Amino acid sequence: MTVTCCIRYVIDPFQRDAFEAYARAWGAIIPANGGDLIGYFLPHEGENDVALALISFSSLAAYEAYRARLKASPEGAANFAFAQEKAFIRSERRTWLTPVAP
Numbered sequence: 001m002t003v004t005c006c007i008r009y010v011i012d013p014f015q016r017d018a019f020e021a022y023a024r025a026w027g028a029i030i031p032a033n034g035g036d037l038i039g040y041f042l043p044h045e046g047e048n049d050v051a052l053a054l055i056s057f058s059s060l061a062a063y064e065a066y067r068a069r070l071k072a073s074p075e076g077a078a079n080f081a082f083a084q085e086k087a088f089i090r091s092e093r094r095t096w097l098t099p100v101a102p
Helices: 013-032 059-073 073-086
Strands: 003-011 036-041 050-057 089-097
Touching: 003 013, 003 059, 013 036, 013 050, 013 059, 050 059, 059 073
Parallel strands: none
Antiparallel strands: 003 050, 003 089, 036 050
C-alpha cells in the first residue's frame, strides 16, 4: 500500500523566494534518499503563506528508513540548516494519506 505524506507549511510570504529555493533543493535530495516526490506547491491565489509538499512511500516503514537516510545526508542537513538560518518556515504539519481506488 502506498502512503503519501502531505506537509503543510506556513511560510513567511516575504521570503517566498527562499522557500522556493529550499523546495527546489529537495527535488534532488528526496528521491536520492528513497522518497517519491510528487511535488512542492507554492501559494498562487488566496492565502499567501501556505505551501504544500507531497511525498509518497511504499509504507510507513519505508518512510522511517528514508528519514534516517535523510538525516545522515549532507545535502539534507544543509537544506535543513538553510531553512533554520533564513527562518522562512513558521510551522509545518504532516498528514498521511492513502489513495482512493477509482
